[in-house]
Amino acid sequence: MDHTVVNLWPLLGVAVIVLGFALRAHPVLVVIVACAVTGFAAAMPVEHLLATLGTAFIKTRNLPLILLLPLAAIGLLERFGLKEHAQASIARIKSATTGRLLIVYLAIREISAAFGLTSIGGHPNMVRPLIAPMAEGAAEVRYPALTEELRHRIRAMSAATDNVGLFFGEDVFVAFGAILLMQTILRGEGLEVDPLHMALWGIPTAVTAFIIHSWRLHRLDAQIARAMLAVKEPA
């Protein structure tokens, strides 16, 4: 056991985050307060803290590109009925249900990500204009009086399906950043690990993730049916 002193004060920043989200404070304010508290806890002078924040803010500005650049095309297509077209198309496939459609999407998303094609899918360019409207449309064909609550549930599940497919697919791809990151870190600790082995040992979890999430999607159909039955009965 080494006796070097570990500074535990930065954990206060975590406390701010937990407290902020628990009190339902505005997320952006929570983040900025957490930044301030963490900085002071680490004994950073104000100017140094602001410079650290500023450098990091510029360094990470590539993040929003993936969200914002597709919006012009997607917005224009929506104006000309892309969502309505997606809903009408799914209505023509009689066997399509919300759950089945999302299971197919989960499979496509996870398998393509496992081959390194992570750009097939995504929230701004696939889920909002196509997948969520289709999932909602498939339920609407069966239950024209679909409640707002169920619509929101279906949309949230569409977003969740994209995330699960992406996360548990991409890590099976050998050249993915996470695999290379793990290799670098393990090498730093004196362990030499073949990236291929790490990718292969990810497969059991990837398969389990597919099974668990598709089972939930399968149950979603039954939940929608039950909820709509309950809506009808009191009338």
Add this chain to the structure above:
Amino acid sequence: MILKLEYFYYVLGAMLLLVAYMSLTDKHNPKRYSSALFWALYAVVYLAGDFLPPVAAGVLMVVMALIAGFGGVALGRYGERTQEERKGSAQRLGHRLLIPALIIPATTVIGSTLLKDVHLGSLLLLDPKNATLASLGCGSLFAVVTACWLTRSTPMQAMRESRRLIDHLGWAVVLPHMLAVLGLLFTEAGMGKAVAHVVTSYINLDVRLVAVAVYCIGMALFTVIMGNGFAAFPVIAGGVGIPVLVGVYHANPAVMAAIGMFSAYCGTLMTPMAANFNIVPAALLELPDKNAVVKIQVGTALPLLLANIALLYFLMNM
């Protein structure tokens, strides 16, 4: 290289500046001055980011956070068409509407896989470090041009539509960006050491199953806090995985690493801190509860985390 990532920063900066201008002149936006200021400041980050002194960029970020945090970013009016009009043009255009939407992923995939190493003359076509983002940028531009041509609309209309979507996202646009900043700050403040110290000092790791569970749950929990599995991995693998699982229980490092990272991803599914995956989609899909996606994902993430503990326990000595 020919296509640098910087070019797309300028494109986005110009787009945001236009959004700021349109907000300023939109009399139906009750907070048009503060909304315009917010988007103009964000435009500065992209247009002049390379020239801003770090302290100025820091102040800019704090001002943006305060505007957004106190409700200064509001919606305006966007001249939307009625559902009947949209259904009409959907029938007229049919599957052709899908073409521009699919151009984006298609260009990104082709660019980031096939054109990654292509040279024109002596120059690389794409910035090799940012091949995916640069291809996505090109795909988005191709898609706008195709969509304008297909719908006989002006590029200005496309800009008005992107303002409609950006305004509906509102502060959710900058939340992932600011959380990434917080993540870097956590790292600099020595958060990793503090967490590893707490985990290894107060929990008894002499039982194999406890050690495996602490490793997997630690990955997930630390990711919930940081919002990013990549931040959790070095800390928990360095604190528990390598010294205890590999050192004491002779785990196969490849299994330890693979299942550890996937446990971290279970954490990503359960945290509002991973805003780009969890909060932004809720805003994009116009859900009243911004945590709706996180809540629904817990049902997949928790059973999967348990499965990970079991998988690691049984597979680590193979």
